[in-house]
Amino acid sequence: MTVTRAVPLGCGHHLPERIVENAEFAKTLETSDEWIKTRSGIERRHFAAPNEKTSDLAIPAAQRALAAAGIEASDLDAIVLATATPDETFPATATRVQHALGMTNGFAFDVQAVCAGFIYAVGMANSLIQSGQAKTVxxxxxxxxxxxxxxxDRSTCVLFGDGAGALILSAEPGAGTLADRGVMSVKLHSDGAHHDLLYVDGGPSSTGRAGCVRMQGQRVFQHAVNKLAQVAHEAMDSVGATADDIDWMVPHQANSRIIESTARKTGLSMQKVVMTVHNHGNTSAASIPLALSETVQAGRIRQGDLLLMEAIGGGLAWGAALMRW
Incomplete structure (x- = not known):
């Protein structure tokens, strides 16, 4: 049976120049490098310059993904950009990237699922490709x-960072088996009953201002480990895969303890887990493609490797994707 698969062609990433070590927070907050590392695994993160927007990070990541894939912007049919920090309320930040790349055909739009945004965007791209709406996304x-x-707020401001990562997927025929390259399955969930666990206290229709991140960290941790392990097994079960088939887990880089606990509940050795949280902090929707791109660039992820990607964020929204590189 021949099926259409969304096959990865290449990826790229970009980080702002400014690196902020944990010690910098100790100058203004009751915290320390040891306190932050012990609770999160984070040692440093990158912050955008005052004049840098989300699109300014996305554009070079997109350009590097095109170069890695060996294609031009004119070969793209669509751009799906996941972000919770768009340049403007509208239009979509994706259209800024589209224009900067010189892509005049096709369409571009944003997806907002906070830290789970990249998994949601992969799901949208996979659906576009499988439906025939787009060939290369x-x-x-x-x-x-x-x-x-x-x-x-030392419980939140020390955890997050800025950055961008991009992945190009293109339609190719597959045999409909687990040996195929490309996206195998995407499983998405959300539950608005948990809104107050992780949200931003602002917005254009509520306060008219951007607002700040508010989080109940311990409760988010508990939900994260259970929900991520469950959705990981859901993604694997849907195509008959097991933990033994996974070559790499590329998780949302929020907290080293969450990553380690999720890997354990999923049945994966930490030797199979990509970990970049120590250098990037939590970059929300950018964290998985950042980690993916760095690991591919380092030659650790190779063609044919089966990847399990999973993330959870505000909403609560969570999901997992299984893809063979």
Missing amino acids: MVIGAETFSRILDWT
């Missing part, structure tokens, strides 16, 4: 989370 996760942090 660029998926981007990009954030300037430093714009919505409360610098007096």
Whole structure:
């Protein structure tokens, strides 16, 4: 049986120049490098310059993904950009990227599922490709989370960073088996009953201002581990895969303890887990494509490897995607 698969062609990433070590927070907050590392695994993160927007991070990541894929912007049919920190309320930040790349055909739009945004965007791209609406789609996760942090709240402001990552998917025929390259399954969930666990206290129709991140960290941790392990198994079960088939788990880089606990519940050794949270912090929708691109660039992820990607964010929204590189 021949099926259409969304096959990865290449990826790229970009980080702002400014690197902020944990010690910098100790100058203004009751915290320390050790306190932050012990609770999150984070050692440093990148912050955008005052004049840098989310699109300014997304564009170079997109350009590097095109170069890695060996294609031109004119070969793209669509751009799906996941972000919770768009340049403007409208239009979509994706259209800024589209224009900067010189892409005059096709369409571009944003997806908002916070930290789960990249998984949602992969799901949208996969659906576009399988339906025949598009042949080649660029998926981007990009954030300037430093714009919505409360610098007096040590429980949140030390956790987040800025960055962008991009992945290009293109339609190719597959045999309909687990040996195929490309996206195998995407499983998405949300539950608005948990809104108050992780949200931003602002918005154009509520307060008329951007607002800041508010989080009940311990409760988010508990939900994260259980929901991520469940959706990981759901994605694997849907195509008859097991933990033994997974070559790499590329998780949302929120917290090292969440990543380790999720890997354990999923049945994966930490030797199979990509971990970049120590250098990037939590970059929300950008964290998975950032981690993916760095690991591919380092030659650790190779063609034929089966990847499990999973994330959870405000909403609560969560999901997992299984893809063979």
